[in-house]
Amino acid sequence: MGKNECTCALNELSEFYSKEMATRDVYGITLVEMGKKNPDIVVLDADLSCSTKTAKFAKTFPDRFFNMGISEQDMIGVAAGLALTGKIPFASTFAIFATGRAWEQIRQTVCYSNANVKIVATHGGITVGEDGATHQALEDVALMRVIPGMTVIVPADAYETAQVIVSATEYYGPVYIRLGRAKVSPVMPEDYRFEIGKAHIFKLGKDVNIIANGLMVAEALKASEILNKEGIDAGVANFSSVKPIDSEALLKIAKSSKLIVTAEEHSIIGGLGSAVAEFVCENHPVPIKRIGIKDTFGCSGSWKELLKFYGLTSENIIHTVREFFKK
Amino acid sequence: MVVDIEFLEEKARQIRIEIVKMLTNAGSGHTGGSLSATDIVTALYFYKMKHNPKNPQWKERDRFVLSKGHAAPVLYAALALSGYFDKSLLNSLRKLGSPLQGHPCCKNLPGVEVSTGSLGQGLSVACGMALGLRLSGINSRVYCLLGDGELQEGQVWEAAMTASHYKIDNLCAVVDHNNLQIDGHCSDVMNIKPIEDKFIAFGWNVFTIDGHNMQEIVDALEAAEKTKGKPTMIIANTVKGKGVSIFEGKVQYHGVAPTQEELEIALKELKNGKK
Numbered sequence: 001m002g003k004n005e006c007t008c009a010l011n012e013l014s015e016f017y018s019k020e021m022a023t024r025d026v027y028g029i030t031l032v033e034m035g036k037k038n039p040d041i042v043v044l045d046a047d048l049s050c051s052t053k054t055a056k057f058a059k060t061f062p063d064r065f066f067n068m069g070i071s072e073q074d075m076i077g078v079a080a081g082l083a084l085t086g087k088i089p090f091a092s093t094f095a096i097f098a099t100g101r102a103w104e105q106i107r108q109t110v111c112y113s114n115a116n117v118k119i120v121a122t123h124g125g126i127t128v129g130e131d132g133a134t135h136q137a138l139e140d141v142a143l144m145r146v147i148p149g150m151t152v153i154v155p156a157d158a159y160e161t162a163q164v165i166v167s168a169t170e171y172y173g174p175v176y177i178r179l180g181r182a183k184v185s186p187v188m189p190e191d192y193r194f195e196i197g198k199a200h201i202f203k204l205g206k207d208v209n210i211i212a213n214g215l216m217v218a219e220a221l222k223a224s225e226i227l228n229k230e231g232i233d234a235g236v237a238n239f240s241s242v243k244p245i246d247s248e249a250l251l252k253i254a255k256s257s258k259l260i261v262t263a264e265e266h267s268i269i270g271g272l273g274s275a276v277a278e279f280v281c282e283n284h285p286v287p288i289k290r291i292g293i294k295d296t297f298g299c300s301g302s303w304k305e306l307l308k309f310y311g312l313t314s315e316n317i318i319h320t321v322r323e324f325f326k327k
Numbered sequence: 328m329v330v331d332i333e334f335l336e337e338k339a340r341q342i343r344i345e346i347v348k349m350l351t352n353a354g355s356g357h358t359g360g361s362l363s364a365t366d367i368v369t370a371l372y373f374y375k376m377k378h379n380p381k382n383p384q385w386k387e388r389d390r391f392v393l394s395k396g397h398a399a400p401v402l403y404a405a406l407a408l409s410g411y412f413d414k415s416l417l418n419s420l421r422k423l424g425s426p427l428q429g430h431p432c433c434k435n436l437p438g439v440e441v442s443t444g445s446l447g448q449g450l451s452v453a454c455g456m457a458l459g460l461r462l463s464g465i466n467s468r469v470y471c472l473l474g475d476g477e478l479q480e481g482q483v484w485e486a487a488m489t490a491s492h493y494k495i496d497n498l499c500a501v502v503d504h505n506n507l508q509i510d511g512h513c514s515d516v517m518n519i520k521p522i523e524d525k526f527i528a529f530g531w532n533v534f535t536i537d538g539h540n541m542q543e544i545v546d547a548l549e550a551a552e553k554t555k556g557k558p559t560m561i562i563a564n565t566v567k568g569k570g571v572s573i574f575e576g577k578v579q580y581h582g583v584a585p586t587q588e589e590l591e592i593a594l595k596e597l598k599n600g601k602k
Contacts, residue, residue, distance in 0.1 A: 105448055
C-alpha cells in the first residue's frame with residue numbers, strides 16, 4: 001500500500017514554531033486538526049485521555065474515539081484491527097504501559113502484520129516526575145527499536161512534534177512516537193522540515209559532536225555554546241528519528257569528530273546512544289560517551305530536580321566533554 | 328436459504344485430508360486442534376462468509392481471524408480449496424521460503440487477515456476490524472476462532488469487555504472447545520469452566536453447540552447474525568483430532584504431525600468417509 005493522502009499542510013504547523021510547550025499538548029491539538037481533514041483517523045486511549053491529551057479529539061469526534069479502559073494489550077489489538085480495515089489509528093497511553101505492557105501485541109499483531117498503527121506515547125522518560133519509577137519509561141525506545149518494521153521517533157520540541165504527527169499519518173506502517181509531560185524549549189529552526197529517517201545537524205563540530213533527541217537537544221545546544229566559547233569546536237545534531245537512523249548524517253558526524261557524545265532521556269542501554277554506537281563502531285570508530293539514565297530505575301521528585309539528579313543537563317554534557325579533552 | 332449440509336460435510340472431509348497430508352509432509356505442526364476446528368472453518372468459508380478468493384482485499388468481505396494460530400493447516404486448506412492459491416502450495420507448509428508459515432503471516436499469504444500464533448490476541452483484532460467496518464458503514468461481519476485453552480489469556484477478557492461495551496454485533500466468536508491443551512486437560516491445567524456463564528456475564532449472546540454437527544454450526548452462525556446490540560459467542564464442543572480415530576481425544580497429538588504410517592491410517596479412514 002502507498003502513502004496516505006496528505007492531511008495537513010505544513011504551513012499550518014507554524015503556530016507551534018518557537019513555542020515552549022509540552023509535546024503532549026501539541027499532539028492533542030494536532031490530532032484534532034488532522035482529524036478534521038482525514039476521516040480515517042481514529043484514536044484509542046487507555047483511560048488516560050486527559051493526560052495524553054487525546055481527550056480533545058474525543059470531544060470533537062466522539063464516534064472516532066475509543067476509550068479502551070485500563071487494558072493496553074486489548075487497545076493495541078483493537079488498533080491493529082482498525083488499521084487492517086483502512087483506518088489510521090492513533091493509540092495513546094503512558095510510554096511505559098504502551099511499550100511494556102503491550103510489547104508482545106505490538107510485536108506480533110502490529111509489526112508482524114505491518115498494521116498501520118501509530119502508537120503515540122506520552123510521559124516518556126524521567127520528567128514524569130513525582131509519580132516515580134513505575135511510571136517513568138526509561139526503556140521504551142529500546143523496546144520499540146528492536147522490533148522489525150517499527151519506526152521510532154523522539155521529537156525535540158513543539159514545532160517538530162506537530163510535523164512528526166503529520167509525517168506519521170502520511171507514512172504507511174507502524175510508528176512509535178515518544179512524547180513528554182514537561183514543557184520543552186523550542187529548538188528547531190523555522191525552515192525545519194521533519195522527515196522520517198533524517199537527522200538535523202545544527203552545526204557540525206570539528207572536535208565534538210553531541211547527538212541528542214527529545215528535551216536533551218536543548219541541553220546539547222546550551223552545552224555547545226559554552227564549549228565553543230572555551231575553544232572546543234562542538235556541534236549538535238537532533239536525531240529525533242532513532243529508527244530508521246540517518247546513517248549518512250552519522251557517518252558525516254563520525255568523520256568530523258574526535259568525540260561523539262550522545263544525550264537522551266532514556267536508559268543508556270538500547271536507545272539513541274546504543275543506536276549511534278552500533279553504527280559508529282562498525283563504520284567509522286570514534287570515541288563515544290553516552291549520557292542518559294545509567295541502568296537504574298527512576299524515583300520521585302520534581303522533573304527539574306530529576307534531570308539534574310540523573311545528569312541529564314548541559315552541565316553534565318560540558319563536564320563529559322571537558323574531561324575527555326583534558327587527557 | 329437452503330443449506331447443502333452434505334456438500335459442507337464433504338468439504339470438511341476434503342479439508343481434513345489436506346490437513347493430515349500437509350502436516351505429515353511438513354513433519355511438524357498441530358494436528359489435533361486443526362482437525363477439531365475443521366467443521367467450523369468449513370462452514371465459514373464454504374457457507375457463511377462472503378469473500379472473494381480472486382480479490383482477497385475486497386472491502387466488503389467478511390473477515391476471519393484465526394486467533395488460535397497454531398491451527399494454521401485448517402486455514403491454509405480452506406483457503407486453498409476456496410481458490411486463494413494452488414493446492415500444491417500446501418506441500419510447502421513450514422518449509423524455508425514458504426508463505427505457509429508455521430503460524431499464519433498476513434504479509435505472506437493473501438486471504439490471511441492478520442498474523443496470529445501468540446494466543447490471546449485475535450479477539451482484540453476482530454473487535455477492531457468490526458469497529459472499523461461499522462465506522463465505514465460496511466455491512467460485513469467478523470468471525471474469530473479461539474481455542475479453549477486460549478481463554479486462559481487475560482487479553483481475551485479485555486476484548487470480551489470491549490466487544491460488549493461497544494455493542495459489537497457484527498462480531499461472532501467461536502471457541503473450539505476440545506478440552507485439551509498441550510499439558511493436558513484444560514480443567515487440570517487451569518480450569519476455564521464455566522465458559523458459557525463467563526461470556527453471559529460479560530454481556531455476550533452465547534450459543535453452545537456440537538462443533539461437528541454441520542447443521543448446528545450453520546444454525547448458530549445464522550442466529551448470531553440476527554442478534555443485535557451484542558456480540559455472539561458460539562461455544563463449539565469438539566473432539567481434538569476429530570475424524571481420525573487414532574488422533575481423537577489424544578493430547579499427544581496437540582503439536583505433533585502424523586507419521587507416514589499414521590497418515591496412511593488417517594487417509595484410509597477419511598477416504599472411507601466419502602459421501
